[in-house]
Amino acid sequence: QVQLVESGGGLVQPGGSLKLSCVGSGFAFHSYRMTWYRQAPGKQREMVGSISPPGRVANYADSVQGRFTIVRDNDRNTVTLQMNSLKPEDTATYFCGVSVLGTEYWGQGTQVTVSS
Numbered sequence: 001q002v003q004l005v006e007s008g009g010g011l012v013q014p015g016g017s018l019k020l021s022c023v024g025s026g027f028a029f030h031s032y033r034m035t036w037y038r039q040a041p042g043k044q045r046e047m048v049g050s051i052s053p054p055g056r057v058a059n060y061a062d063s064v065q066g067r068f069t070i071v072r073d074n075d076r077n078t079v080t081l082q083m084n085s086l087k088p089e090d091t092a093t094y095f096c097g098v099s100v101l102g103t104e105y106w107g108q109g110t111q112v113t114v115s116s
Contacts, residue, residue: 002026002105004096009110012086020081020110022096030054030074032100036081038092038112048094051079064090086114 008020022034035050048068049060055072067086072079079096093109 002098002100002103004098004105004107006094006096006107006110009094009112011113011115013116014086014088014114016086016114017082017084018086018112020083020094020112022079022081022107024077024079024096024098027098027100029077032098034070034072034079035097036070036079037095037097037106038090039095039109040089040092043092045095048081083112086112088114090114
């Protein structure tokens with residue numbers, strides 16, 4: 001079965017950095033676009049960015065463009081989200097997701113809190 005496991009969240013001060021990781025299993029990781037999402041309390045889940053299967057092209061939400069970077073390692077079935085210049089409004093639970101044969105899958109999420 002498809003499994004996604006995120007890690008790397010935590011508490012960071014404004015302006016700081018964090019790197020989140022997501023390991024996928026149960027599907028042909030190298031064949032699928034991987035997406036990072038986030039959901040803040042009381043808000044809808046939003047897409048942060050995604051990366052093409054080979055990892056050559058990544059797209060980002062306007063709110064994180066220039067601060068966040070997505071890379072993937074298909075040999076390790078891992079996609080990472082490097083977050084720099086973090087702001088309090090980046091506080092959310094972050095999820096990685098994949099759509100496999102028309103079904104959306106997400107991990108359990110990892111909490112990121114940006115606060116002084």
